[in-house]
Amino acid sequence: MNTSWEEMEQSQPVVTKMVTNSIVKNRISHAYICFGDYGTPKREFAILLAKSIFCKQRIGVEPCQSCTDCKRIDSGNHPDIHVIIPDGASIKTDQIAHLKKEFNYTGLESNKKVYIIEQADQMTVNAANRLLKFLEEPSQQTTAILLTENSQSIIPTIRSRCQLLAFQPLNQEQLENKLKDAGITEANARILATFSQNFDEAIERSKDTWFAQARKLVVQLVELLQNNKDEVPIFVHTQWMPHFKERKQLQEGLDLLLVLFRDMVHFQIDAKASIVFSHQLDKIEQATMNWSMEDITNDLTLIMEAKRKLEQNVHPQLVIEQLTLQI
Template structure:
């Protein structure tokens, strides 16, 4: 999915602001994006400033490609999360942009996580913003606008991004080439794209996903396997790890919920497993089973014996709750 389509769906306010300002040739000389996961938005904004093929970035031309790859010669980027932005960094940008443009087009500097700047860098940036050079554009990002000088804010077009929703997290993950089902599952389990990206390639994620799907299948087709499989595959392998057990149980809630959804033509979280859920019998006690799993999740932090807690849940599941 192109960033343009992603923005339309996840940041409609920002998309309308940018479209209107670029259509009317009233783009700001300095933007400040406030929120989490500004990476793709920052790239798209930089592309839109340079690209001549559309109102906003076409994302396909040579200039758009080079900006995305970070090799556009009239683009300078610093990230406060990698190293605190210093006064020397700002002065370097100023000195470089006094020279002629390599491309004969606009020049852009991007300061990510601007809140992680030294006081002298903030003051130097303020002076730079107070006397903007023609054809020079600034894109600043921050997760905490309260740590940015009000005088800097006042010289930027400040745009507050919408908080991440489950849908926007899923679309963000798919934009990073995460498999559709994994994007769907991860977006339900975690509250940010960053948390999802940290988890997606970890063995425990794949394990708990498989265990949860197998649990649901065994529950209705081989209930005698439930107890031993849970103890051997989950409890023994992960040595009563509460976080792993909690992840498994949350996965199990999603899987049981899908079993309910498939019978009512509601889109599934486990998108690749529709046939599995469709083949299982309709369960009149499915909501009670989900409630049982949720109660078990709650009990994990009450210092209960984890192995006994799981055994109790499985026995109740097997007896029909």
């Protein structure tokens, strides 16, 4: 991961300007909340900022990307950077307690420390309150970077102690064109750009047989819902659930389903240029003969509700079975 501030500025000019000015003036905030849609480069930003803090061979604001500090940050092995991710469905109190304990020790190689909390909106109430106490005693040498798609789910007392950085949605057209330049077909470039955070991830997805199969299963499910609904329960049991084994994978399957139903809307209103599954145009046309605009709108709401149920830890197979019965 060798993203530079120059590259970051192309997709996030406002955030980049704010933070690079702080780096130049040596006024980096003690805490940031980076918020924006799925796909925005929040994690890349956090890693880049950490490099700018620790790199001893920085050129202006740009980390050198080749020193020991930069390389260890890339590999996730820097002793003074701590990353917290949800333990199961949430970030728990003991994870924040462990973080505070680690930070009581002097930095191993300097007094600087950085901690990154991914999906910060998934903190339990107790974990959030414990983090709040931590933030109320800021150290000049400590930088907290909280990443979230939903900043409103972070308690107001934490938000008020952090600098808020709003990440703009990615420019999908630029990513599509870059993928086409790399030899990806137009149809695949459209889908990959819809479901990827950046060029490197999109290229990885283009080689991912799991993602290719996921797309096929979504199209098959819609065909069965349209033509042979009696076979849907068997399909869910024998093909859908074995492929989408984890909640994250299942969320991605529902995201693909959302996009396919939105494509039906775009077809209905004659906005074919916005269709993502452009290589399935004939099947989308057939589906729109089966579903009215009202049906499609209702089904989009049902899919969103299924995604929320998954986040609330409802049993995955039950969520999909209920959804396919309701569509």
